[in-house]
Each structure stands twice: as C-alpha cells, then as structure tokens.
Amino acid sequence: MTTPTEPSLDLGELTVRLRPAAEPDVELFQRMAVEPGLIGLDWGGFRDAGAPARRFATDGYLGPDDGRLMIDVGADQGAAGFVGWTRGVYAGQAGYWEIGVVLLPEWRGRGVGWRAQALLCDYLFRHTPAQRIQAATHAENVAEQKSLRKAGFTLEGVIRAAEFRDGQWRDGHLYSRLRDDPAPL
Ligand SMILES: CC(C)(COP(=O)(O)OP(=O)(O)OC[C@H]1O[C@@H](n2cnc3c(N)ncnc32)[C@H](O)[C@@H]1OP(=O)(O)O)[C@@H](O)C(=O)NCCC(=O)NCCS
Numbered sequence: 001m002t003t004p005t006e007p008s009l010d011l012g013e014l015t016v017r018l019r020p021a022a023e024p025d026v027e028l029f030q031r032m033a034v035e036p037g038l039i040g041l042d043w044g045g046f047r048d049a050g051a052p053a054r055r056f057a058t059d060g061y062l063g064p065d066d067g068r069l070m071i072d073v074g075a076d077q078g079a080a081g082f083v084g085w086t087r088g089v090y091a092g093q094a095g096y097w098e099i100g101v102v103l104l105p106e107w108r109g110r111g112v113g114w115r116a117q118a119l120l121c122d123y124l125f126r127h128t129p130a131q132r133i134q135a136a137t138h139a140e141n142v143a144e145q146k147s148l149r150k151a152g153f154t155l156e157g158v159i160r161a162a163e164f165r166d167g168q169w170r171d172g173h174l175y176s177r178l179r180d181d182p183a184p185l
Helices: 023-034 051-059 112-127 142-150
Strands: 008-011 014-019 066-072 081-088 096-103 132-138 154-165 168-178
Touching: 008 112, 014 112, 023 051, 023 081, 066 112, 081 112, 096 112, 112 132, 112 142, 132 142, 132 154, 142 154, 142 168
Parallel strands: 096 132
Antiparallel strands: 008 014, 014 066, 066 081, 081 096, 132 168, 154 168
16 A cells, blocks of 8 residues: 655755644744744734644644644755644535745745645645635735735735734735636646
8 A cells, every 4th residue: 555645846956845743843833923024924923932832732733623734845954834724614514724824034935835835725625625715915915916826826805904913904815716726737
C-alpha cells in the first residue's frame, strides 16, 4: 500500500508544500502575536503569546472548525508562513471555509502566496465536503488580491466597514472559489 501524500507546487528551485504544525513552529505563532506588523495589515495589537503553545498542545492546530498548516518551501528551511481556515455558515446546515495566509516578510513577492492558497483549496476540497471557500482582504492589499485571483478566486464585492483596524473602520474585498470553479494552472 502506498502512503497518501498531499500535493505540492513547484516554484523553480523551490517546492511549496503544506504540512501540519510541529512544536518548533509555535515560536513563529508567538512572534506573530507580539511583533507589531509581522503579520502585515492584520496586526491588531498585542495578543496573548501563551495562546499558541496552549492551542498546539490541544490539537496541533487541526480542529474540527478551524485549523492551520505550515507553508514549507524546502527541506532545510524553516516554515515560510502558514495558511489557516475557519468554518462559517450563511444558512442551513452546511458551512463554508474562510481562509487566510501569512508569509514571513522574506518570503513575500516570490510566488509562494498564491500557490499556498491554491494548495489549501485543493486540501479542503479533497478532505471536506465544502462547496465554497471564501477569503476577505483589505482594499489596499494588492498582493493578496492578485494572489487570490491567481489561486482561482473571484471577487464577489466590497463589504463596507468590514473591520476596525488601525484606528478606523475599513472596507473589505470578499473573494470566493467554489468546488466547481476552474483550478489555476
Ligand atoms: C499577501 C501575500 C500572502 C501574497 O503572497 P506573495 O507570495 O507575496 O504574492 P505572490 O508572489 O504570489 O504574488 C501574487 C501577485 O501579487 C503581486 N504582488 C506581490 N507583492 C506585491 C505588492 N507588494 N504590491 C503589488 N503587487 C504585489 C505579484 O507581482 C503577483 O502578481 P503577478 O502575477 O501579476 O506578477 C503575502 O505578501 C503576505 O503574506 N503578506 C502579509 C500578510 C497578508 O497580507 N496576508 C493576507 C491578509 S488578507
């Protein structure tokens, strides 16, 4: 019997892969809780730096209603960042996933972001029955808007006053990819 493997995507000399968090990755989550701006525009002030170790000890960041996977770009490199998902429900019984992504600054602008989000869609469509995956981003986050389009997402519209961030209420851009939408590449 062969061992099942999850897909990966080539990026020249690098291969982008998703994998579960391991104990050394907790430090990255801790840094993101207390280093202003490391997570980009989603920085919302200091968070409990003890929370990542508690969450990792509980379920390794793989819960029934949300989860995270680390983004690896090579065997000998540490994680380049992570992708995450949270369950949501608009109506009825069946839910959707809302996804997010954060790369460390040194890994941004190198084609990792859209590939990681495309791999996460493949993963969620393969292992859960969700029909819809959505992602919201900031009006000024051109990199994420392009990255989502490259990962097969479609802009649905602008959510007015979607979030309070950096002293103001701000609009969000909502994207989605459905199970039957064409995959990228
Ligand atoms: C947003 C993010 C995930 C995008 O991933 P990335 O690997 O940096 O982006 P990619 O290299 O895949 O580039 C995707 C597209 O965006 C463009 N792009 C990248 N950085 C850009 C920037 N700063 N400004 C404008 N366009 C940019 C790329 O040129 C590419 O477009 P192209 O194919 O037309 O050339 C990453 O930059 C990141 O982690 N940022 C901080 C956290 C964040 O904002 N997360 C999303 C929160 S909603």
